[in-house]
Amino acid sequence: MTRSVWIKADDTVGDWDDRRARITAALEAGADWVLVDEEDVERVRELGDINVAAFRTDGDVTLVDDAEAGTDAASSDADELEEIDNVDDAENLDVDVTTSKRDNGTAADAVIVGKDGEGDATIDLPNDFSGSADLSTLRRDGDEGIERGAYVRILDTEYEAFAEAAAEEGEYTIVIGEDWTIIPLENLIARIGEETDLVAGVTSAEEAKTAFETLELGSDAVLLDSDDPDEIRRTVEVRDESERESLDLQYAEVTDVEQIGSADRVCVDTGSLLEHDEGMLVGSMSRGLVFVHAETAESPYVASRPFRVNAGAVHAYVRTPEGGTKYLSELQSGDEVQVVDTNGNTREAIVGRVKIEKRPMFRVALETDDGDHIETLLQNAETIKVATGDGRKAVTDLAAGDELLLYYEDTARHFGEAVEESIIEK
Numbered sequence: 054m055t056r057s058v059w060i061k062a063d064d065t066v067g068d069w070d071d072r073r074a075r076i077t078a079a080l081e082a083g084a085d086w087v088l089v090d091e092e093d094v095e096r097v098r099e100l101g102d103i104n105v106a107a108f109r110t111d112g113d114v115t116l117v118d119d120a121e122a123g124t125d126a127a128s129s130d131a132d133e134l135e136e137i138d139n140v141d142d143a144e145n146l147d148v149d150v151t152t153s154k155r156d157n158g159t160a161a162d163a164v165i166v167g168k169d170g171e172g173d174a175t176i177d178l179p180n181d182f183s184g185s186a187d188l189s190t191l192r193r194d195g196d197e198g199i200e201r202g203a204y205v206r207i208l209d210t211e212y213e214a215f216a217e218a219a220a221e222e223g224e225y226t227i228v229i230g231e232d233w234t235i236i237p238l239e240n241l242i243a244r245i246g247e248e249t250d251l252v253a254g255v256t257s258a259e260e261a262k263t264a265f266e267t268l269e270l271g272s273d274a275v276l277l278d279s280d281d282p283d284e285i286r287r288t289v290e291v292r293d294e295s296e297r298e299s300l301d302l303q304y305a306e307v308t309d310v311e312q313i314g315s316a317d318r319v320c321v322d323t324g325s326l327l328e329h330d331e332g333m334l335v336g337s338m339s340r341g342l343v344f345v346h347a348e349t350a351e352s353p354y355v356a357s358r359p360f361r362v363n364a365g366a367v368h369a370y371v372r373t374p375e376g377g378t379k380y381l382s383e384l385q386s387g388d389e390v391q392v393v394d395t396n397g398n399t400r401e402a403i404v405g406r407v408k409i410e411k412r413p414m415f416r417v418a419l420e421t422d423d424g425d426h427i428e429t430l431l432q433n434a435e436t437i438k439v440a441t442g443d444g445r446k447a448v449t450d451l452a453a454g455d456e457l458l459l460y461y462e463d464t465a466r467h468f469g470e471a472v473e474e475s476i477i478e479k
Contacts, residue, residue, distance in 0.1 A: 056265060056292045057085035057274040059227075059252055060285060063108055063168070064090055071280070076100055078282040082289045086163075088227075088276060094161050106202065106225070107161035108168040109190065160199060163225060166190045167204030171215070173229075174206055182218045191222035200224040202252075207237045216241060220249040227276055229254035238267050252276050258287035265295040293400070298376065300334075300397040302344065304442055304456040305419040305427060316366040318412040318432045319381040321390060323402040326359045330394045332440075333362045334372040334460050335381070341419065341427030342372055344395065344458040346438040346445060355436055360405070363437045366414060366430040372460070374401045382409075395440050395458060415448055421461055 060079040062072045073096075076087050080101040089097055091107040098105070166187045169175045179185050191201050202225025205216040220226040220241075226249045230237050238253055245251055250273040253264040257279065265271040277288050321333065327347035334342035345365070348358040364371055367382035372391045384390070388404040413433040420426055431437055435447045442456030451457075 056271075056295050057250075058261070058285075058289050058292050059086040059088055059106070059274055059276040060084050061254075061276055061278040062087050062089050062093075066278070066280070069093075069096070073100065074282075075280060075285075076103075078285045079103060082282070082286040084277075084285065084289055085274070088165065091161065091164075104162045106163040106165050108204070109164045109166050110169045163200040163202055165202045165204050165225070165227065167219075167227075172203055172205045172219070174208060174212075178211060178215055182215065185215075185218075188218060188222055191219065202226060202249075205229070207231065207241075213237055213240055217244055220245045220251070223249060225250050225252055225274075227252040227254065229276075238264065238272065242267060242270055242272065250274055254278065255288070258284055258291050261288045262291045262295075265291065271295070297401075298374075298391075298399045300393060300399060300460050302393075302395070302397045302458050302460055303422070305341070305421045305459050305461070307417065307451055307453055307455040307457055308420050308426075309416070309418040309453060310448075310451045311416045311418075312433060313414055313416045313430070315411050316414045316430060317382075317409050318414065319364050319367055319369075319384070320408040320410075321362045321364050321371070321381070321384060321404060322358075322406040322408065323360050323362075323390065323392070324405040325392070325402040327362075327392060327402070328394065330396075331392050332394075333364055333390060334393055335362075335364045335369050336427065336429040336459070337366075337369055338427055338429075339370050339378055340462055341421065341425065342370060342378075342460045343417070343419070343427075343429050343431075344393065344440045344460070345431065346440065347392075348436055348438075350436075350438060350445070352436050363432055363434070365432070367409060369429060374399075381407075393460075397460075415451075417448070417451065417457070419457055419459065425461070425463075427459065427461070 060075055062075040066072060076097055079087050080103055086104040086106055087097060088106045091109060094105055094107050167173055171178050171185055171187045182188055187203060202223040203219035204227045205212055205219060206229045207213055208231060216226055216228050228241060241251060252274040253272040255261045255264055255275045255277055261275040264275050327349060329349045332344055332346040335345055336342040345362055348361045351357050364381055369381050370378040371381055373379055374389055374391050384404050384407045386404055386406060389401050390404060391399050392402045393399045414430045415433050416428060416430055418428050431448045435449045437448045438445050439448055440458035
């Protein structure tokens with residue numbers, strides 16, 4: 054599941070200066086969506102590139118409902134026909150205007166109903182949801198290419214049921230819990246299927262973490278209502294952490310360290326500063342990838358390069374996010390690689406530069422507890438560090454009998470993807 058963070062920035066949070074501050078913080082933090090009023094869409098586009106959802110509160114749903122249910126009993130048949138014609142004209146005009154806005158980049162990516170309507174309890178819920186103005190708007194055709202969603206305050210079980218009905222009609226269902234109780238969110242996660250993205254209203258990163266973890270599945274997204282740029286940033290970090298793998302690393306015994314001459318060695322320079330316990334997983338065999346530290350340690354011979362991992366020879370695999378691999382020779386600026394720490398926690402980093410140079414190499418051979426033989430090539434240099442049972446150690450100090458940290462999975466790879474077939478690597 055891909056999680057997302059929405060930031061609430063409509064007129065309820067303040068004037069345009071207040072709203073712009075939230076939108077700017079969302080852009081800088083890497084949020085996925087902002088939720089604004091329709092009249093602000095063009096101004097948001099001018100601020101930066103982000104998905105824009107807009108509240109629709111124009112009231113034309115009343116005309117649609119009248120046309121569907123029949124006009125007032127006192128109206129003549131001719132008046133009814135005239136009103137229905139007017140509705141058709143209004144719908145056609147609405148579609149034409151939306152198409153024009155989409156063509157010039159001022160249309161929203163998604164339209165949200167419920168504000169100043171039934172969803173936020175401005176208008177009472179109908180006894181029969183078939184007569185709901187908000188749901189009628191969701192069912193309408195038009196606005197081709199623009200997604201739809203509903204905004205619902207969960208005041209009681211009746212509003213839970215209304216959110217479930219809205220979920221059947223729109224791509225997004227935003228639910229705002231009163232006093233942020235977990236039970237309504239649990240109910241909705243359990244009942245709503247994959248036909249909609251469930252967006253939980255939150256006011257802090259802590260609440261966002263709970264929403265993403267509720268019933269283990271969690272909500273698809275959160276709508277954060279906060280002016281604090283740090284809270285926005287922390288919520289985005291919670292999103293990222295919720296999607297990251299946690300790997301089960303293990304130790305394997307070094308059986309041989311051999312000088313083998315020169316090869317084309319790859320340094321992966323990322324756009325991130327890596328921590329002292331972080332590095333990458335690389336290896337000659339995809340089933341066993343050795344943990345190689347980033348160059349965070351100072352040396353008498355060279356300054357630290359905390360953005361760099363000296364990863365090995367061009368043929369080797371490097372692990373990428375979501376469980377893939379790439380050959381080191383394939384990496385280029387803009388690619389994503391997986392950064393992992395010695396506890397198996399992972400994150401992503403963007404490749405800024407790849408340096409390939411001919412350097413003297415070691416062949417490091419390992420044996421796992423199951424008796425499998427793993428190998429990789431690493432540069433013969435004291436600045437390349439690996440994680441051993443005795444701690445961080447230069448590859449030049451490795452010897453048979455040392456325990457080396459690696460990620461092992463009994464699987465084969467085809468074009469970087471895990472496959473169930475018999476492949477011999479030696």
